[in-house]
Amino acid sequence: MDTNYNVLLIGSGGREHAIAWKLNQSPNLGTLYIAPGNPGTAELGMNVNLNSNDFASVVDFCKDHSIDLVAVGPEAPLVNGIVDYLEKEGVPVFGPTKAAALLEGSKQFAKEFMVKYEVPTADYAVFSSDEFDDALKFVQSKESYPIVLKADGLAAGKGVFICDSEEEVIKRLDTLKNDKNLQDAASKLVVEEFMEGxxxxxxxxxxxxxxxxxxxxxxxxxxxxxxxxxxxxxxxxxxxxxxxxxxxxxxxxxxxxxxxxxxxxxxxxxxxxxxxxxxxxxxxxxxxxxxxxxxxxxxxxxxxxxxxxxxxxxxxxxxxxxxxxxxxxxxxxxxxxxxxxxxxxxxxxxxxxxxxxxxxxxxxxxxxxxxxxxxxxxxxxxxxxxxxxxxxxxxxxxxxxxxxxxxxxxxxxxxxxxxxxxxxxxxxxx
Missing domain, CATH: 3.30.470.20 (ATP-grasp fold, B domain)
Known part of the structure; x- marks a missing residue:
């Protein structure tokens, strides 16, 4: 590699600051843009006000600024298909496609995938949001605690609950059902055995x-x-x-x-x-x-x-x-x-x-x-x-x-x- 690559890095957190810090050490880096970035990334490249959920705007930016590679930091754009969209427009991008990102985007998909390909994991059951009463009955039938409740979709690391009692299961089911920040992610619920270790x-x-x-x-x-x-x-x-x-x-x-x-x-x-x-x-x-x-x-x-x-x-x-x-x-x-x-x-x-x-x-x-x-x-x-x-x-x-x-x-x-x-x-x- 002897080309200077212009890179667009998507994200604004500590993870993206670390990625920008590491990319900045490359002798092959041209201009580094970070969208939207933070004050730390601004010292390593150029922060830009770009909505990463507006894929068409991202493509326009890449073409206007001769971007050679897009690196996606957070999970939401990946799960929403930004890689597929950019690749279709001829923009090279580092990250998994929407279909591959389902490994994170849907815990149900991930569990079914692991069972199918014999990847070791915990036993589980899946319930829809209108089956939370059935989920409680399933937990009660197990008579084994702790037990793990997981919102199926993305919840920024806050959709997983380890419950030590039936009372806590009831409380967390109520949270998953009624917390407006979790309702979308909890349209399906994965109930999982607790793994010791x-x-x-x-x-x-x-x-x-x-x-x-x-x-x-x-x-x-x-x-x-x-x-x-x-x-x-x-x-x-x-x-x-x-x-x-x-x-x-x-x-x-x-x-x-x-x-x-x-x-x-x-x-x-x-x-x-x-x-x-x-x-x-x-x-x-x-x-x-x-x-x-x-x-x-x-x-x-x-x-x-x-x-x-x-x-x-x-x-x-x-x-x-x-x-x-x-x-x-x-x-x-x-x-x-x-x-x-x-x-x-x-x-x-x-x-x-x-x-x-x-x-x-x-x-x-x-x-x-x-x-x-x-x-x-x-x-x-x-x-x-x-x-x-x-x-x-x-x-x-x-x-x-x-x-x-x-x-x-x-x-x-x-x-x-x-x-x-x-x-x-x-x-x-x-």
Missing amino acids: EEASVFVIADGHTSHILHNAQDHKRIGEGDTGLNTGGMGAYSPAPVLTDEILDKVKNEIIERTITGMQLEEAAYHGILYIGLMITESGPKVVEYNCRFGDPECQVILPPLENDLLTLMIATTEQRLDEISIQLDGDYRCGVVLASDGYPGSYPKGKEITGIESIDDDAIVFQAGTKLDSDSLVTNGGRVLSVVGKGNTLDKAISHAYKNVEKIHFEGCYFRKDIGHKGLKRIS
């Missing part, structure tokens, strides 16, 4: 035929320390995850990744782009909790820094089905990322709180912006998850210490963060 995630890059593991990580979804409280989009992550031993990763590759990629070919929905595989490491081996059709957030922020490959080269090779020519290279260090959130998240929270201290972090630490905006010359909060602070080290302990050392340098009113990111990994190592 430790969660981790593996990130795969695939070009429809060839696939490579990029890296692995462990997310911390609950708001409270010790994995307590409400689910969030993610309060921090570290990489690699010690629970994913070489033996387990071999099983993941052979029993999950290869069956998934081959299965999608057989479904005539060959998978291109990033495939996030959420795993539960059980006593009987790794099982799939969920598929996502893009980088995770906050996992992206800890798996891209150790990647020694040129991300733009990987993306171009994916669109041209040349991943068989490339091997993945990592620097061997650990990363720990801690999310700084607004007080009240994942419920209601204030905005407009001034953020200070980012300029004082260590040279080898990274701050990725998410829920931020510029107010005159001041950087202020503008979301629930505000920043991710990423530390590194040649041991997990050092990476964690480095992250928290830099977290302490950043301040805004009502700043909340978990103090136990990575502790499961330390316990496993010890």
Whole structure:
């Protein structure tokens, strides 16, 4: 590759800041546009006011600005078919088609797919929104708790509930039925057995035929320390995850990744782009909790820094089905990322709180912006998850210490963060 590629990156969160940061390191990058981006991405390229749900406008922008590649960060445009639309218009795009993105867009599709292609996962049943009484009867017949309720569609990581009692099942069914933010996603409900074990995630890059593991990580979804409280989009992550031993990763590759990629070919929905595989490491081996059709957030922020490959080269090779020519290279260090959130998240929270201290972090630490905006010359909060602070080290302990050392340098009113990111990994190592 010796061409300068103009790239349009779609998204505005910490994940997209991390992708922009990595793309910016490529010697083959021409102009990087981010739609809509955030104040962090504005330092790496040009933020543009473009509605990613208006696919015709995206095509017009690509043609007007000689875009050579579109990279899609969030799941909604992928599930809605942006890849199909752009490819039909001759615009190269990194990401799965609408049919392939159903792996994330419909939990029912994903479960039926896993059963069909013998991908290990939990037992389940599916109910429509007018069958919630039947769902309750099904749960009662099992007489086994915890049990998992999942909205079938996209719910920004907030449509999954682990219920420890019948009372909680009734409460969560009511939430799924009546919460206006969840009603569309919960038009169907997946009821799933609870899997005992430790969660981790593996990130795969695939070009429809060839696939490579990029890296692995462990997310911390609950708001409270010790994995307590409400689910969030993610309060921090570290990489690699010690629970994913070489033996387990071999099983993941052979029993999950290869069956998934081959299965999608057989479904005539060959998978291109990033495939996030959420795993539960059980006593009987790794099982799939969920598929996502893009980088995770906050996992992206800890798996891209150790990647020694040129991300733009990987993306171009994916669109041209040349991943068989490339091997993945990592620097061997650990990363720990801690999310700084607004007080009240994942419920209601204030905005407009001034953020200070980012300029004082260590040279080898990274701050990725998410829920931020510029107010005159001041950087202020503008979301629930505000920043991710990423530390590194040649041991997990050092990476964690480095992250928290830099977290302490950043301040805004009502700043909340978990103090136990990575502790499961330390316990496993010890």
